[in-house]
Amino acid sequence: MIELKKQLYNQCLEYVQSRLDAAQLAINEAQTASNNDTKSSAGDKYETGREMAQQEANRNMGQLKEANKLKIALNRISPNNIADTVDTGSLVLTDMANFYIAISAGTLKVNNSEYVAVSPFSPIGTKLKGLKAGDKFNLNEKNYLVKQVY
Known part of the structure; x- marks a missing residue:
């Protein structure tokens, strides 16, 4: 059963890592888009685009923060533990x-x-x-x- 628990634990780690990677990629893309956005003669359009990019970056930072919380929760689990009552890691x-x-x-x-x-x-x-x-x-x-x- 310990081997099965290790496999489940590793799948959870992969799930968290994919969420971390996706959030980081989205943050990087939003930053790149914001940096590449050049100010045109239509100043309001530039400001609106910049604000939308900032909102997207903030949303992705929130997702990154949540994924980090999941990783911390997983780090507290030892898949090698076996107990007869249900607890975290069971x-x-x-x-x-x-x-x-x-x-x-x-x-x-x-x-x-x-x-x-x-x-x-x-x-x-x-x-x-x-x-x-x-x-x-x-x-x-x-x-x-x-x-x-x-």
Whole structure:
């Protein structure tokens, strides 16, 4: 199970890195566009374009900041830890779905099996926290049975 957790952890790292790269690229492109925007005789057009580029850069800086927060959250997880109660870094197998408690990264695939990477602070993450194999919980009018915790 540790090998599976490492694969899920690495997929989460790849997800965060792709978000970091995309945000950084967009920031660089916005900066380049702003620098290449030459002032024409229509001053208002120049100022409007510059303001739009600044807004885009600010939006991308926000995305970069969020991606960095995800990376920090991942850095606090050790995929080598195995526990019998659900906590951050746990792999949880239920009768309805499999969950990796780390960051919200969507569905991950390992060896043709699907695992949903969720934040410990998400609705499902908070429901799962502290549960053990054999425990049940309800979310969105669906009943779940925790089969295994790693």
